[in-house]
Amino acid sequence: MTAGITTTSAGAGRGPSPLRRRRRRLLIGFAVAAVALLVVCVLSLMVGSRAIDPAAVLNALLHYDKSDELSLIVVDSRLSRTLLGLFAGLALGLAGTVMQGLSRNPLADPGILGVNFGASLAVVVAISVFGITTTSGYVWFAFAGAGLAAVVVYAVASVGREGATPIKLALAGAAVSAALGSLITAVLLTSQVSLDALRFWQVGSLAGRGFDVLWQVLPTIALGTVVALALGRSLNGLALGDDVARGLGQRVGLSRAACAVAIVLLCGSATAAVGPIAFVGLVVPHVARYVVGGDYRWVLAFSAVFAPTLLIACDVIGRVVAYPGELQVGVVTALVGAPVFIALVRRRKLVSL
Template sequence: MSASVDAPAAGIPGGQAGGRVGSSPRARRRRLLAGFAVAAVLLAVVAVLSLMVGARTIAPADVVHALLHYDRTDQDSLVVVDSRLPRTLLGLVAGVGLGLAGTVMQGLSRNPLADPGILGVNFGASLAVVVAIAVLGVTSPSGYLWFAFAGAALASALVYAVSSLGREGATPVKLALAGAAVSAALGSLITAVELTSRTSLDAMRFWQVGSLAGRGFGVLWQVLPTLTAGAILALGLGRLLNGLALGDDVARGLGQRVGVTRALCGVAIVLLCGSATAAVGPIAFLGLIVPHIARRVVGADYRWILAYSAVAAPALLLACDILGRVVAPPGELQVGVVLAFVGAPVFIALVRRRRLVSL
């Protein structure tokens, strides 16, 4: 593939090289690596705080002791290992999944406002869960996990199939329109099922808001394989997304198989969004705002955007989860609610920026 695909800043509207004009590629790479290291350290700090902070604050030394010397008779061990550790690990993997999925979605659709809703992932997962609850009587997160994953996958496949109809194939505009239409139809079905089943309505209220609480290691181990596979695939799509960012005609001229690229992106999105949504619920805004944060730091190269998003997204998700634990004692706000308060102003700012019409 041509070198112009690897460095698309000159060909993407609004793209920047991610460094000062005239700086050498080696110096820019050092700066980006240093920034990535800082972001990784920040993520580690937030993860430690997630183990410390809550209704009961635990000192760092006690956290380490609980992790290394687990004792069922020790209250700190029970809080850290049995409650906060699975919550933190699930926040890490779900954050990685949603951050990478949002980045791939925006690169695939060339839509700066793309998030898991654009391919019907949230609504597909929600419909599968509400049907599992209402029809099959499934109520536990580990029980309806695979229903949510299957619903997300089927909804994404339906959106892609509808948008692929016609001579032009799955263009960014057709993807967005098909996603909106399928989401509206699935949303109507969800409402219809909830109106006929009080049990599904009560269970869905907790799942739909998005939460890291109440999920144990069982949920984590179930989604970890698909999340890992999706993350590896997404991180390998950087060069291909750089080609799509130049336009389909230019990408084809550079020898890229656009149809294959879109199919790979779709598989990555289904694996990442389906797993994360099934595990923690349809958390909004994370996959929308994190790629823009990464893009402002590194420029238009999707290889770096993907890498930064994989670190920034879990850090933001865990930070919002920590904030939700302390703002309303003795209870807590679910992370989906806190993230909505954080993400909504960013979303409004993105809509008002006229130059972000396309990526």
């Protein structure tokens, strides 16, 4: 009896289990990442062609006045830009993570399902055929084009007994993207107006987008976010291979379809709103896996915070390096993301899915 009591007491005196310690570290890391996101959001409201101190920013947010110049700058210009960067970054980060998990391809990005080219072709059609040249006007064309291109790619890849395997998805995406790219070039060669408008959209930018654009894409981003965050267990199963996933009782076809829906909703919305921004959806999942490991439940959660932090930070950097002008965020993400991705690729364990 005494020995049993002694053993129990010794066990009770031990520290928390490794699983609990890991979960605690992950929660602390997530809290730190959330604080970093809050900091870059505040900087986004403060930094620009006119610097505004935190007290004035807070006053403009709490006491909005249309006759006050600072209120117009903070609320009407920078707040909408910051919120759009927040939700677009969230969408790109989750979409990139789901893409890489679905295709088991560490180099997967929005182009793998033809999303960028589908959205670009739809924007070209909206401009050249319907004469729509405003962002709020062609945002739904871009979303529809992105969704339609992704559906075509998935349908082509699904032909055959194996269904939409990762290799077939990549090949179908490359083929559809090449075809859409040819159509875009053909239209642009005959329309100077389309060429000028598409050039501004394709560079990727948070500037010039107001609350009207944000409200249009917010419902689809919210729905896509819910679907993506619910796919953690499914992506963990797909990472083990189709046969293992089926052996564990997972419905592989249904999981892939749900992943495709999430990608279309998230990537289509973000691309339609801010243009095809590179490297965010490509780099962020690798960084998240480096921090939390291979569990997609945590990778998705951290990607949802890392991605908007990166996008908004790049937008702030673009306002500073070319002061009093600015570089568009799509240019800055490419300059920042390329070296980071090269460093990640050199570590083999970070790109193995």
